[in-house]
Amino acid sequence: MKKMYSMFNLNKTKEEEAVQSICIKQIQFADQKRDFNKRLSKTGRRSRSFSQSSTVNYNSDCSEDATSPRDRQQRSSKGHQDFCIKNIRQAGLGRREIAIAEQEMPALMALRKRAEGEKPLAGAKVVGCTHITAHTAVLMETLSALGAQCRWAACNIYSTQNAAAAALAEEGFPVFAWKGESEDDFWWCIDHCVSLEAWQPNMILDDGGDLTHWIDKKYPNIFKMMKGIVEESVTGVHRLCQLSKAGRLCVPAMNINDSVTKQKFDNLYCCRESILDGLKRLTDVMFGGKQVVVCGYGEVGKGCSAALKAMGSIVYITEVDPICALQACMDCFRLVKLNDVIRQVDLVITCTGNKNVVGRDYLDRMKNGCIVCNMGHSNTEIDVASLRSPELTWERVRSQVDHVIWPDGKRIILLAEGHLLNLSCSTVPTFILSITATTQALALIELYNAPEGRYNKDVYLLPKKMDEFVAGLHLPTFDAHLTELTDEQAKYLGLTKTGPFKPNYYRY
Numbered sequence: 001m002k003k004m005y006s007m008f009n010l011n012k013t014k015e016e017e018a019v020q021s022i023c024i025k026q027i028q029f030a031d032q033k034r035d036f037n038k039r040l041s042k043t044g045r046r047s048r049s050f051s052q053s054s055t056v057n058y059n060s061d062c063s064e065d066a067t068s069p070r071d072r073q074q075r076s077s078k079g080h081q082d083f084c085i086k087n088i089r090q091a092g093l094g095r096r097e098i099a100i101a102e103q104e105m106p107a108l109m110a111l112r113k114r115a116e117g118e119k120p121l122a123g124a125k126v127v128g129c130t131h132i133t134a135h136t137a138v139l140m141e142t143l144s145a146l147g148a149q150c151r152w153a154a155c156n157i158y159s160t161q162n163a164a165a166a167a168l169a170e171e172g173f174p175v176f177a178w179k180g181e182s183e184d185d186f187w188w189c190i191d192h193c194v195s196l197e198a199w200q201p202n203m204i205l206d207d208g209g210d211l212t213h214w215i216d217k218k219y220p221n222i223f224k225m226m227k228g229i230v231e232e233s234v235t236g237v238h239r240l241c242q243l244s245k246a247g248r249l250c251v252p253a254m255n256i257n258d259s260v261t262k263q264k265f266d267n268l269y270c271c272r273e274s275i276l277d278g279l280k281r282l283t284d285v286m287f288g289g290k291q292v293v294v295c296g297y298g299e300v301g302k303g304c305s306a307a308l309k310a311m312g313s314i315v316y317i318t319e320v321d322p323i324c325a326l327q328a329c330m331d332c333f334r335l336v337k338l339n340d341v342i343r344q345v346d347l348v349i350t351c352t353g354n355k356n357v358v359g360r361d362y363l364d365r366m367k368n369g370c371i372v373c374n375m376g377h378s379n380t381e382i383d384v385a386s387l388r389s390p391e392l393t394w395e396r397v398r399s400q401v402d403h404v405i406w407p408d409g410k411r412i413i414l415l416a417e418g419h420l421l422n423l424s425c426s427t428v429p430t431f432i433l434s435i436t437a438t439t440q441a442l443a444l445i446e447l448y449n450a451p452e453g454r455y456n457k458d459v460y461l462l463p464k465k466m467d468e469f470v471a472g473l474h475l476p477t478f479d480a481h482l483t484e485l486t487d488e489q490a491k492y493l494g495l496t497k498t499g500p501f502k503p504n505y506y507r508y
Contacts, residue, residue: 009299011261014339015167019384022252026106032217032441036168036407042359045087047478054262055152055236058331065497066335068185069084069085069178070185070188070222074087074088074169074196075088076088076091076170076172077091077170078170078172080169080170082153082156082167082174083169083173083174083176084090084175084176084177084178084179084192085162085165085166085169085175085176085177085183086162086165086166086178087162087166087177088166088170088454089166090162090163090166090167090168090170091163091166091169093163093166093167094134094137094161094162094163094164094165094166094167094168094356095167095170096469097134097161097163097164097167098134098137098138098141098164098167100430101133101134101135101138101430102132102138104429104430104431104434105135105266105317105430105431105433105434105438106139106434106473106474106476106477107434107435107438107470107473107474108138108139108142108434108437108441109138109142110473111142111143111146111438111442111473112142112145112146115146115445116145116146116380118146118148119147119148120445120448120449121143121146121147121148121445121448122146122147122148123147123445124143124147124148124149124202124205124227124444124448125148125149125151125199125200125201125202125203126148126149126150126151126154126159126201126204126205127150127151127193127194127201127203127204127205127211127215128140128145128150128152128193128204128205128206129150129152129153129154129155129190129193129205129206129207129208129210129211129342130152130154130155130205130206130207130232131154131155131156131159131160131207131361131423132152132153132154132159132160132161132164132175132177133159133160133161133164133423133427133433134161134164134430135430135433135434136152136164137164137168137436138434138437138442139437140152140173141171141438142437143441144173144260146441146445148203148444149172149199150174151170151173151175151176151193151194151199151201151321152173152174152175152176152177152178152193153175153176153186153189153190153192153193153211154177154178154181154186154189155177155206155207155208155210156175156208156419156423156424157180157181157182157183157185157186157287157419157423157424158179158180158273158276158400158416158419158420158423158424159179159419159420159423160178160179160181161179162176162178162179165178167342168361171399173310174193176188176189176190176192176193177189178205179363186210187214190214191214191218192213193211194214194215194218194219194222199444200222200225201215201226202224202225202226202227202448203226203227203228203229203230203280203444203447204226204228204229204230204449205230205440205444206229206230206231206232206236206237206277206291207231207232207233207377208235208293208377208378209231209233209235209237209238209239211238212229212231212236212239212240212243213239216243216248221250222250223250223251224250226251226445227251227252227447227448228243228251228252228254228447228448228450228455229251229252229253230253230254230256230289230440230443230444230446230447231253231254231255231256231257232256232436232440233257233293233353233377233378234257234298234353234376235353235376235377235378236257236377237257237258237459238353240253240255240459241459244360244458244459245455245481247401248508249457249458249459250457251457252447252450252455252456252457252458252460252495253458253459253460254443254446254459254460254461254462255448255459255460255461255462256436256439256440258267258461259439259461259462259466259467260464260467260471260508261435261436261439261467261470261471262435263299263300264299264438264508265432265435265436266432266433266435266436267298267299267300267303268299268300268302268303269303269429269432270422270428270432270433271300271303271307271351271375271422272303272304272306272307272424273303273307273428273429274421274426274427274428274429275304275307275308275349275375275421275422276305276307276311276421277422277426277427278323278373278415278421278422278424278425278426279347279371279373279415279421281425281426282398282401282425282426283371283401283413283415284402285312285347285371287308287312288311288312288313289312289314290308290313290346290347291313291314291316291317291341291344291345291347292308292312292313292314292315292316292345292346292347292348292349293316293317293318293336293338293341293342293345293347293349293350294308294315294316294317294318294351295318295338295347295348295349295350295351295352295357295358295381296318296319296324296350296352296353296354296357297317297319297324297325297328297333297351298319298324300349300351300375300376301317301319301324301351301352301375302331304349304351304375305317305328305331305333308347309332309333313347314335315333315334316334316335316336316341316345317333317334317335317336318335318336318337318338319335330446332364334372338357338358339362341368341492342362342365343365343366343367344367345366345370346367346369346370346371347367347370347371347372347373348362348370348371348372348373348391349374349375349421350373350374350375350376350381351374351375352376352381353376353377353379353381354376354380354381355378355381355385356380356381357381357382358372358381358382358383358451359383360383360386360387361388363382363383363386363387363404363412363432364406366410366412367410368410368411368412368463369411369412369413370411370412370413371412371413371415372412372413372415372418373413373414373415373416373418373421374415374418374419374420374421375420375421375422376420377420378397379417379418379420382414382418384414384417384418386404387404387414391406391407392404392405392406392407393405395411397413400415400416400417400424400425401413401415402415402417418466431461431474431477434474435470435471435474438470438473439462439466439467439470442462442466442469442470443462444463445467446463446466447502461504463500463502464499464501464502464503464504465500467500468501470500478489484497
């Protein structure tokens with residue numbers, strides 16, 4: 001008992017020593033803090049915490065954000081004013097991002113180096129309407145190096161990288177775009193790319209068909225004088241085909257969306273990575289065990305489905321095309337009608353390029369907390385307009401994330417207001433965009449330099465030889481080496497040794 005008592009006293013002594021040590025340290029820290037504040041007051045500086053500093057900077061940005069770029073006159077360091085962007089002061093940051101992008105866009109840089117001396121686009125005046133990112137900046141600067149003049153607007157109100165737009169404006173490119181444009185801003189920016197009296201475009205590079213539609217409607221005389229149109233989205237190609245059938249397509253157009261390099265790499269491999277990135281950034285959702293329905297099993301749908309399946313999600317597919325439907329079944333996905341699973345799924349993704357794929361009736365029957373987003377180009381796939389009704393409440397959770405709340409308290413999570421998820425809310429692999437951008441550049445060169453009569457007023461696929469050339473430019477990145485046909489093998493197959501190696505009807 002005496003031994004136990006002595007141990008207790010020993011432990012108590014240690015506790016007392018620990019408390020005493022802490023008190024001494026606190027007193028020393030307080031003395032040091034008083035000395036530090038005295039030194040600040042002597043030098044005439046005011047103490048300010050990091051959180052206060054951050055708040056001040058943030059508030060200054062907010063005051064600028066409250067003003068529309070259309071209401072502010074900006075000037076680059078070189079005196080240029082022919083642009084409308086968020087903030088020209090971000091040009092330095094944008095230039096660094098462009099430099100990073102150039103490292104992952106080997107084919108475009110190789111094309112720039114090979115053709116810079118020849119200037120195959122000398123005299124070309126390209127008006128563009130695409131996503132304005134660091135990757136697009138590399139494309140625009142390549143087109144400029146090849147001799148073209150460019151004016152650019154954004155094809156999506158949420159996808160513009162403001163820093164990249166600033167870097168382009170600083171270099172003298174007329175850019176009219178900023179992240180978070182209104183619908184009115186969107187059309188205003190497009191019009192400012194076209195309406196300049198002293199500059200008349202002769203080539204269109206479009207993504208979605210809005211620019212082509214605007215010029216056709218408002219500037220028919222300019223539309224008739226065009227040498228060619230390059231279109232990269234399924235929505236835009238559909239609109240071009242409608243113009244062609246109606247006899248209103250005045251110029252030849254190149255369908256980039258259905259080129260092999262665009263379909264397989266941009267649509268499939270790009271979406272396979274970017275769908276997860278976009279969803280994680282916005283919702284922090286765990287994919288394992290979630291029930292997901294992917295509407296459409298084209299190349300975009302295939303990429304999204306494969307990524308979600310690999311993360312442990314239970315994936316359902318809806319599809320109208322029996323061939324794509326059979327592919328989904330062979331890939332171990334269950335083919336369903338949206339009506340049969342809409343009450344149970346945790347996530348709905350549209351990838352069709354169609355209209356009203358997810359209508360108000362489906363939105364009403366979704367479970368509480370269901371996430372709804374779009375991976376197709378157009379914002380018409382989800383009937384967002386029907387959700388702007390008096391009985392529903394919209395609650396902004398964070399940028400690009402809205403809760404739409406029903407009277408009974410049920411809420412769905414709508415991402416990017418139904419606009420394209422990956423480019424609106426995250427980013428996409430730069431290497432993939434190198435493939436698409438190189439394809440676009442080659443299509444512009446082909447249409448601009450084509451002799452009279454090669455192309456009629458119709459929609460054409462990119463020549464197979466160019467598809468293979470684009471793919472070949474990217475192989476050195478992987479230290480990959482192609483096998484060459486012998487003369488005997490080439491003769492047996494009826495090919496030239498340099499390609500094209502597959503007929504136009506071949507399905508990769």
